[in-house]
Amino acid sequence: MTWRPRLAEGTAPALVFLLLLLIGLAIVGPAYSEPAGYLALLKRAAPLMILAIGQYFVIVSGGFDLSVGALVTAGVVIAARLIGGNESATAWVILLVLGFGLLVGLINGLVTTKLLVPSFIVTLGMLLVLDGATFLWTGGAPRGALSDGFRMFGRGNADVPVLGEVPWSVLILLSILVAAVLFMRGGTGRALVAVGDNEATVRMSGGQVDRLRLLAFTLSGLLAAVAAILLGGFAGVSAQVGNGLEFRAITAVVLGGVLLGGGRGSVVAAAAGALSLEALFTLLNLLGVSGALKSAVQGVIIIVAVAYASLGGGVRQRLRLWPKPRDSVQTAQPASS
Amino acid sequence: MTTGTTTSVRLTGITKSFLGVPVLRGVDLELRGGEVHAVMGENGAGKSTLLKVLAGVHRPDGGTIEVDGGEVSFAGPSDAQRAGIAIIHQEFTLLPHRSVAENVYLGREPVRRMQVDRRRMVADTRELLDWLGEDGIDPTDPVSSLSVAQRQVVEIVKALSTDARVLGMDEPTAALADHEVELLYDLVRRLRERGIAILYVSHRMREVFDLSDRITVLKDGQFVTCAPTSELTSEDLVRHMVGRDLGEYYPDRGVADDLGPVRLALRGAGNARVRDLNLEVRAGEIVGLAGLQGSGRSAVARAVFGVEPFTRGSMEVDGVARRVTRPRSAVRLGVALVTEDRKGDGLALRQSVRDNTLLVRRAALRGGRARAKSDVPALLDKVAVVARGEHQEVRFLSGGNQQKVVLAKWLAVEPTVLLVDEPTRGIDVGAKRAVHELLRDLAKRGVAVLMISSELPELIGMSDRILVMHDGALAGELPAGASEGAVMALATGHGVGEVP
Numbered sequence: 001m002t003w004r005p006r007l008a009e010g011t012a013p014a015l016v017f018l019l020l021l022l023i024g025l026a027i028v029g030p031a032y033s034e035p036a037g038y039l040a041l042l043k044r045a046a047p048l049m050i051l052a053i054g055q056y057f058v059i060v061s062g063g064f065d066l067s068v069g070a071l072v073t074a075g076v077v078i079a080a081r082l083i084g085g086n087e088s089a090t091a092w093v094i095l096l097v098l099g100f101g102l103l104v105g106l107i108n109g110l111v112t113t114k115l116l117v118p119s120f121i122v123t124l125g126m127l128l129v130l131d132g133a134t135f136l137w138t139g140g141a142p143r144g145a146l147s148d149g150f151r152m153f154g155r156g157n158a159d160v161p162v163l164g165e166v167p168w169s170v171l172i173l174l175s176i177l178v179a180a181v182l183f184m185r186g187g188t189g190r191a192l193v194a195v196g197d198n199e200a201t202v203r204m205s206g207g208q209v210d211r212l213r214l215l216a217f218t219l220s221g222l223l224a225a226v227a228a229i230l231l232g233g234f235a236g237v238s239a240q241v242g243n244g245l246e247f248r249a250i251t252a253v254v255l256g257g258v259l260l261g262g263g264r265g266s267v268v269a270a271a272a273g274a275l276s277l278e279a280l281f282t283l284l285n286l287l288g289v290s291g292a293l294k295s296a297v298q299g300v301i302i303i304v305a306v307a308y309a310s311l312g313g314g315v316r317q318r319l320r321l322w323p324k325p326r327d328s329v330q331t332a333q334p335a336s337s
Numbered sequence: 338m339t340t341g342t343t344t345s346v347r348l349t350g351i352t353k354s355f356l357g358v359p360v361l362r363g364v365d366l367e368l369r370g371g372e373v374h375a376v377m378g379e380n381g382a383g384k385s386t387l388l389k390v391l392a393g394v395h396r397p398d399g400g401t402i403e404v405d406g407g408e409v410s411f412a413g414p415s416d417a418q419r420a421g422i423a424i425i426h427q428e429f430t431l432l433p434h435r436s437v438a439e440n441v442y443l444g445r446e447p448v449r450r451m452q453v454d455r456r457r458m459v460a461d462t463r464e465l466l467d468w469l470g471e472d473g474i475d476p477t478d479p480v481s482s483l484s485v486a487q488r489q490v491v492e493i494v495k496a497l498s499t500d501a502r503v504l505g506m507d508e509p510t511a512a513l514a515d516h517e518v519e520l521l522y523d524l525v526r527r528l529r530e531r532g533i534a535i536l537y538v539s540h541r542m543r544e545v546f547d548l549s550d551r552i553t554v555l556k557d558g559q560f561v562t563c564a565p566t567s568e569l570t571s572e573d574l575v576r577h578m579v580g581r582d583l584g585e586y587y588p589d590r591g592v593a594d595d596l597g598p599v600r601l602a603l604r605g606a607g608n609a610r611v612r613d614l615n616l617e618v619r620a621g622e623i624v625g626l627a628g629l630q631g632s633g634r635s636a637v638a639r640a641v642f643g644v645e646p647f648t649r650g651s652m653e654v655d656g657v658a659r660r661v662t663r664p665r666s667a668v669r670l671g672v673a674l675v676t677e678d679r680k681g682d683g684l685a686l687r688q689s690v691r692d693n694t695l696l697v698r699r700a701a702l703r704g705g706r707a708r709a710k711s712d713v714p715a716l717l718d719k720v721a722v723v724a725r726g727e728h729q730e731v732r733f734l735s736g737g738n739q740q741k742v743v744l745a746k747w748l749a750v751e752p753t754v755l756l757v758d759e760p761t762r763g764i765d766v767g768a769k770r771a772v773h774e775l776l777r778d779l780a781k782r783g784v785a786v787l788m789i790s791s792e793l794p795e796l797i798g799m800s801d802r803i804l805v806m807h808d809g810a811l812a813g814e815l816p817a818g819a820s821e822g823a824v825m826a827l828a829t830g831h832g833v834g835e836v837p
């Protein structure tokens with residue numbers, strides 16, 4: 001089979017937008033005239049990109065995951081308290097945090113699929129539960145400290161042959177991205193998108209709709225835990241570390257041209273959307289725009305991106321519906337040729 | 338609301354292109370008051386576009402529209418409405434929780450002392466309903482309490498309340514149950530008697546012959562012919578529509594000697610919708626399942642496929658008793674169901690032709706069989722899908738090609754029992770024939786086919802034998818080539834002996 005590059009609908013504008021931002025950075029910021037600057041950007045963006053990948057799975061299959069920000073906070077706070085600066089506890093605490101993320105995702109998925117509560121509500125509830133539990137447990141000020149071994153993943157570098165020093169977070173991000181792309185190219189990944197498009201069809205084709213949905217939520221929870229580990233290392237322990245990350249991840253996914261409601265969009269574009277968002281914030285920072293505007297900018301982006309998707313979709317449809325493909329048109333090329 | 342003069346609308350040489358692609362290339366059409374004028378053509382022939390030009394939705398690129406002899410130009414639907422032209426669309430536009438009268442006068446409610454004049458609204462609506470002879474509907478009833486056929490009446494009343502003299506109807510029977518179609522016929526005839534000009538767009542040949550006074554045929558956006566219905570035969574019509582002689586309608590039947598083992602057997606099977614089903618379908622045969630809407634014919638297929646499983650009796654697939662409680666189990670036993678609603682649960686419309694073709698294999702199978710994908714071109718070739726490529730989204734395909742993709746997705750898992758529910762609904766004559774040939778070909782290769790269809794000619798033409806359902810149970814079996822009368826007699830609850 002010949003390989004041909006093919007972008008899902010909505011991907012190309014997302015990549016162009018990213019490219020423009022990166023060029024903008026190169027012009028405005030002296031640090032971005034060499035690769036190291038971009039590597040630092042990628043390192044900074046890695047947690048959000050990972051969250052966006054998780055969020056992508058849920059959105060493309062027709063849901064929302066609002067719980068990931070609170071999950072990140074909970075993960076960091078739990079890790080700090082359990083490790084308490086004790087290096088030897090690092091490994092099992094990391095496993096525990098990952099397990100916790102998986103469990104939260106699993107609960108989100110089970111409540112959504114078995115109790116038939118809309119995912120927006122389920123994960124909103126989960127957000128509040130996690131927030132409350134974290135506050136109760138810490139009393140507002142997290143105790144304990146992370147070990148150097150734990151923080152290495154968020155801020156340390158690995159010695160990679162040929163490339164030299166590469167941040168751990170970038171390596172982790174890239175492995176997750178590659179795995180996600182392979183997953184989405186496979187049968188299960190395609191079925192996941194089909195669930196977001198029309199779950200009745202998937203069910204009538206013998207697919208397990210609930211299991212696919214459950215898988216999406218579980219992956220989102222797991223990836224949120226990974227993001228928590230990176231953010232804990234990068235930013236340190238605080239009870240605000242995950243604040244607003246769920247909306248930033250959703251903004252990123254939408255910016256990547258993924259259709260809200262599911263059924264269309266690529267995981268690469270979702271990750272690119274997250275990188276764009278981070279690059280945009282960096283650019284605004286370099287231009288001297290107040291950091292207070294961050295959420296306002298995000299708000300505008302999410303509305304514009306969705307409006308573009310709806311209007312753009314309409315325009316595209318008009319372009320493609322006529323001429324209607326017709327059986328009787330003999331000049332049309334059969335798909336098999 | 339009395340008819341003094343008869344309205345006439347004349348469209349001459351209408352052309353319309355979208356982005357440089359001609360959809361209408363010089364179409365003539367004349368509508369007269371008191372006449373039902375049918376427009377026929379394959380999917381994509383330009384019927385809908387013509388209707389939209391008439392309704393002022395599209396502005397023609399060329400040609401003229403005359404109403405009562407004077408040339409007019411519509412800038413939008415409201416202009417057409419003022420000229421007395423209204424269209425009843427396939428999808429209803431009524432608000433279910435409001436009353437009939439409120440729907441009829443939606444957006445132009447009569448006002449008295451700055452308040453909506455409900456009394457007048459109700460009275461005027463009642464007057465229109467009476468004029469139509471539809472006294473079964475009360476203007477104060479909420480629309481949600483009405484049947485689909487009654488809602489259609491409300492749509493028509495709504496159109497008439499704008500003083501429409503010309504009504505365009507787009508596939509008006511598509512949403513109706515069988516017994517409601519007759520009611521619509523009556524209504525259309527009454528409208529005709531009252532001097533309304535009716536433009537009737539339909540796929541169904543029999544309707545057109547039953548109802549219309551004249552027929553205009555379009556093909557590829559071109560005017561082919563216009564003739565009084567009485568001067569045309571259905572063969573003529575098909576020839577005009579497809580531009581070629583289709584000759585025999587249906588592929589040759591199977592030979593009884595070639596039948597293989599029993600693939601699907603039901604013994605006393607039943608559930609909430611159907612009861613006491615005893616039937617066998619053998620490898621190599623196409624068994625037709627007839628019945629009126631609501632007789633349980635689709636419920637049989639859904640039960641076999643595990644959507645609404647049987648709760649009584651037993652079912653055997655390839656000689657082994659099986660309990661199938663979900664579609665996934667059915668698929669894994671080699672049972673496939675082409676549902677009657679391809680957009681609702683047959684296809685994922687935003688996914689590509691390729692992803693839809695591989696959907697069952699990926700969703701229901703495991704391991705190597707789920708991953709096999711190299712044969713997609715061969716599968717699409719087998720069903721003769723015309724698309725721009727494997728990566729085109731299926732929503733951009735015509736109905737016929739969409740249906741072929743549904744078939745391809747099932748062929749991908751090589752079923753041994755194929756259940757097809759209305760396999761050719763809403764697809765054009767050419768695609769219909771291709772689907773028929775494909776079904777027969779599958780039977781010849783040893784697939785057991787159970788075919789449900791509300792189109793009797795199709796059912797009779799295709800089936801090796803016909804089972805008829807009535808009221809949730811099998812009413813009887815008829816041999817190949819049985820008459821429509823015999824099928825209808827069983828379907829309506831009369832015995833075979835009572836066939837006239």
